[in-house]
Amino acid sequence: MSYEPKNPRDGVEITVGYRGLGGQPDRLEKRTVQPAEGDAPPWDANTPFAVVGTDVDRTDGIAKASGRAKYAYDITFPGMLQAMILRSTVARGVLTGLELDEARKMPGIGAVVALKEIGNKVRFVGDAIAAVAGTTLHAVRDAIEKIRATYEAEAHNVDFLQLPDAPMLGIAGDIDDEWPADENVDGALAAAKVTHTGTYRTEVQTHSSLETHGGVAKWNGKDLEVWNSTQATFGVRGELAGALKARGIEVESLTVHAEFIGGGFGSKFSAGIEALAGCLLAKEANAPVKLMLDRFEEHTCTGNRPSALMQVRAGLDDKGTITAWDWRSFGGCGFNGGGGSVAVPNYYTSQAKKRASHKELAMDTDPARPMRAPGHPQGWFGAELFLDELAAKAGIDPLEFRLHNDDQTIRQDQWRFGAERFGWQKARARTNDPKARYWHGVGLASARWGTLGNAGRPAHGITCRIHQDGTVESRSGAQDCGPGLKTVMAIITAEELGLPAERVKAVSGHTSDPSGPASGGSTTTPSLAPAVRHSAWLARQQLVELVAKHLGVPENQVACTGGKVGAGTAMLPWNEACKLIGPNPIEARGKRFDNYKQDPFFRGVCGCQFAEVEVDTWTGIVRTTRMLAIQDCGVVIAKKLAESQVLGAMIQGVSYALHEQRIMDRTSGRMLNGDFLRYKITGPKDLPQLECIMHTVHNGHANTSAAGLGEPPSVAAPAAVANAVFHALGVPLRHLPITPDKVLAALANRKV
């Protein structure tokens, strides 16, 4: 790319939109946007990318696969102590006694701290009571067994449907409570040609990150360093600083490291009691302390996706347009009664009279935490399965029904393209021989999201360095919790500098580097991609100045391309050009400017998924045999990684639809399946054939047109599977996970 001038004051004309999927027509439009002063000029649909959107490998793939990547779990120091937390054994009550002295006297014990005081409430099985650090986990375990904690237990409830303010369910599992009157919706329902109602349920899903929560704390006088498995390095730093201050512990500097994270899915925003306990123990013991949770703690103390109960009634006019939509939902939350809200698609119902209500029901379990598209897989399952039932009642094909009601153009194109590629019509027309053992079905569902990142936070930045020896660094203090921030940083920087991606060393996850967002709401890439771009663009300017001077050509003739820098025939190889830099590297700090206020294109992210299932009617066992996702995320920067996000979301979706379920023992309030042997997650042999087609959309909202991707594909997958099961059986299964007992029961009740 040749050296671009500064952004003109009267704005830049860019081409936004997308090229047609398959044989579809392009939807490209010209727009004028006004980038902020000092920002890099926008990339658009006509930018000839050399690296962006190509199949670049994950930059840390080899490090991860070979075990060289150091996760929080892997950090160790000489003299480091190990630690554990004593957890409450009752689901609800008051801590009446806590004797720590004996534990303190045990051999090898360096520190014991109380995390609750006598008289404090205990809110769930696993509530943290005290923490112990010692030379080995064995010593710690021995000491923990010497702690005497007593409780006054109170009656608890770990089933949200048994709570006094839970709705009444009929025998068939439908909510029996009357709908409150509402003129608007009642009128629309009365006028509708076809109406339908249904009640839908989902169960609690745990995040099940492979690396458990926790980390290492190390004091050096009043300076504290923390290695934490987190999705929010800066959040953890703020939280720990505040919590330590509140305890009167002085901290002069606090650095958080999270270079590699073994999954979080939304459960790792907070430092949590475990990180704080680590810091307190390390202070008391005057030694570094590692505290990582075990698998049972991970399942029961670090949040979950709450269960949901949802009911909807809706009506259609004679054209098949949804004219009434009445929704109510209940979330099965933890003790704090939060985080259980349910989201539903709004793009099918723009013509409808609508109402929605939600109520949180608090159980005596650990609180919900955000989990990959909080509220969405639950709500989309309820809504999309309901839509298929409604369409079936009206005699309309589900795809036609979507095309008729979906008001989003991008998804309209994705529906058509996906249906063609999946062979929807043919698969949908196939009927099952009632005598055959295996029945097949296909289903579809939509995905949405809408984040363009934390814009307008110039503090969110990226450092780009070019060294004399030709090496290039891109650094962010934000964390790469798996999706691939580092790869995105390398690709954008390489694109700007005319290098292959592997020439850029991307480093993330140390709060000593420029700040970035928490990895939530699919905001990491859209927040930071423009800042990466800006940093590389600034660094390139500095290099171009040097090269222009050296060659005696005007700066605007100097290009960085194909690993060379120069003008015309006088192109210097990259390493030669970098020799001009001298001992002080070029260092540029990129900023995150606001998104362009011109709002050039659709702000959201669209997608749709298709699934095919095979149901063994003898046993009720459902297998997903084939899935296809069409997904956009603004401009696709790292194609392989984007696809991997979508495939992962589909796998997690199949798992949620068919397997995952927290099972609680009501009497003791404990999780019965708090390990990976019994908390079932889809295994490799249960996986369908998966295909993902990424759809690049140049949204033109900032200099890179990036949008978020982590969450959107996980919205559609469970609903698509449930719809396919409905198609196969002819009866809907309205309660996830779709276990074989439910399938057999449904088959037995089927009216033939």
Add this chain to the structure above:
Amino acid sequence: MLRLPTFTYHRPKTAAEAVAIASEHGKQAMYVAGGTDLYPNMKRRHQTPTQVISLQDVPGLHAVEVLPDGRTAIGAMVTLTELEKHPHLLQHYPGFAHAVREISTPLLRNMGTIGGNLLLDTRCSYYDQGHEWRESIDFCMKKDGAICWVAPGSPRCWAVQSSDTVPVVCAMEADVELVGNAGTRTQKAGDLYRDDGIQYLTKKPEELLTRLVLPAPGTWKASYLKLRRRDTFDFPILGVGVCLWFEGGIITKANIRLGGAGSYAIPASDSEKLLVGQKLTDELIAAAGAAAMKPARTMDNTDQDVYWRKKVAPVFVARALEACK
């Protein structure tokens, strides 16, 4: 964190020495083969031997041998991985080899042995938990407690027989060889088990299992069919072992054992009766399958719905019979 308690580790060089150490320490001693069942159990304090006797160095336990009379003797220490790949077993005992292949994961099969698999502890959702977990519910009858959480009024434990090879080995009427203080004895594998979740074995604690002896190939056919939630990793929640003896196309003897459906591999006697003296037709298979629902004694202490597990027993029995065609 689960951790191993401390124990003394013995490596006897002969079977007699092993039995002597076991006898000397009584309840404090346990044998270990691959350790894939014992060590996790020790970590959860289900089993708390202070003396662990490794069978690694005991001669005669490590080979698969075809005996002069055509039977096949498998040393107790032969790993599952070896068995699933063994050409002789694949050719002549495909049902058994299949059962072996269905066990857990390749990593566990690399360590796990056939001896350990035959003697696998029974399982239950309320038992297969850490010590603290169990302590907080005051334990249960199987270990350290007084009550059964699955059937609170019950005088007995209903923990589930969960080995994949046991149903088919019992159906095949294989023999097991045991070495004890009184020397070596041989008995039918089926007689090794008892309908009790706690005392699930009939053998004396110090008795060492040395060999599993499979009957000589002949006019019989055996099969095994496993039900579990996923195709990988999971313990059986139903495991049907079938062995049929034929003479001129007529079934002369039929054994059907339901694993994962009670504390031992339960015979589906009604189904067996239907089969004897008949040709294995589709109608007969369906009828024999249907008769297998009654004996399944599923309890709510393992994965999946308790009634569903019972309901699908006929399907799995029928399919296992189908495989003997």
